[in-house]
Amino acid sequence: MRNDTPRVRTRGPAWRVLLIAASLLGVLFTSSPAHAYAWMIRHGYSGCPVCHADPSGGETLTAYGRAQSDLLLRTRWDGKNPEEAEPSKASNFLWFLETPPSLLLGGSVRIATAYTDKISVFPMQLDAYGQLRAGKVLFGGGIGVIKVPASSPYGRTAQVTTGQGETYNMISRTHYVGYDFDGQYTLRAGRLNLPFGVRIPEHTMWVRQATRTDRESGGEHGVALAYNAETLRGEVMAILGNYQINPDMYRERGYSAFLELMAGSRAAIGVSSFYTYAKRDRVTLESNIARGAHGIFTRLALADPLALLAEADLMTDSTRSLGYVGFVQADYEVIQGLHGLVTFEWLDQGYAKSAQMQGTPRTKGAGQTEVAPWFSADWFFLPHMDVRADFIIRPDNFEFLGQFHAFL
């Protein structure tokens, strides 16, 4: 029998030098949020803190999370069964660096190609993040770089530096101090991702963008208490305002929370709710804006290769009629590491009261239901690397988005 020696190798000084060089070069570019893969429920991973520093998922990986990303997430070229294999050393930070147990480091480099009416290629993300544990005390967060056009809806809310035009700015999406009480309760204070809904990587999907609960721009300063047990998990956050936006009238204050119950080993159902008030809305500039979203979500492993994610929310806004938003996504793992996804999303933000006064007709997404499909493929082809293609068919435009992503 032929010796099927794998051609893809992850060892050797030349490889390491090249990978380090690539990651350092990637630091020159700009940013977008890292992934949390809610469809890992297909492997029996219902909870998040086993793989992530954030008790509700995303960004910094634990050592166990790195090992599982190597064993279960990516395509294996050595022909070994993940249950029998050992995680490769390439699963470490920067592909080779094994950090002390108390120190978790990570990062994300993303290069994107987009086509709407023209082709553009741009650096989409560069973030570095980590967490240090000192006994039960946690110190964590991340920094990154962005460069976006004026009034872009992306990146601004996480700015640390104050460039308002199309210039490079340093950002920090999360930064916090925390306390791990007993492995089940985690208290954190700082700038955090909002605990709401399904934590998906597609930050432009309406369910995340319209509710402003995505991890790209939706972070807020506050205090959050997370609970993680075998069959029940949740998090509640007191939102104290985003202090990276000025003046104070633009800071939203309120709460955000979710609760999820495991119904079996491969099914989870949850509810989430948030409500905020600001004297002025940073997007619409409307005054005395109270908005919220309340809904349900689910994560299901329907079969070994097939996972289903879904969420539906009602949206309230003091300047609009009642709205709603949601999505359903089927993720089919063709071979280990190669995913085919089909998503349907819907949105009606509600009819703006100002538009009603002006006699402006209802439009798709603002007084009328708007529906859009996504057809996607995502391939985790090497340790820490994936490539993704999305075909997004929205009523007013078609978009192709291609991404190369390396998480450090």
Add this chain to the structure above:
Amino acid sequence: MRRFPSGAHGLGTVLARAAAALFVVTAASTAAAEPEFPGIIQETFGSSCAPQCTLCHTSPQGGEATVKSADFYVDGMTTPSHRGFGVFVANLGARGNTALTKDTLVAKLKLLKTEACQKDKTRGSIDDTAPCDTDGDGMSDFDELDAEPARDPEVSGVGNGAVCPAYGCGASIGTLPRDADTNGRAGALMAAFGVALVLARRARR
């Protein structure tokens, strides 16, 4: 869990190389970013902040389908007025004789200062030849956008646009020495990495 068939590892290698090559190519063909409409307006008037999408759209996310519109001058067929359609973007789009695009936006913004707002008698009275004042508050749309801070031309008085949000914590750094060629150089570096990766793998066999 399905795995890539071990007997087809050669195909896997080819696919990995193809993926790397694909993104080398796409990374190398970077295009310079263009400012969107709010950025163009901000640059034209030298404003401290860009107008929000809701100045011209019914949705904060913008989009062609949500552009505000109106068909007739708001003050009717016989009443002299320079409020035009009563909708800023409709008045803006009616400047000159071309469609409103990124390429014509600056010219149309400048025409707001000089061109008679109501010039099409099929839309209403053309007896008033003053520039557009969409909200009729006595300050022309051009002057409202040119004010510091910029005012909302659709709202009488100062409007919601009086104070725009500022992002950042107050720390500041100098502008990094980057130019429009940065993405091109970055793409070239990515291409070089892709080539080096393939060569290194060949050298190890």
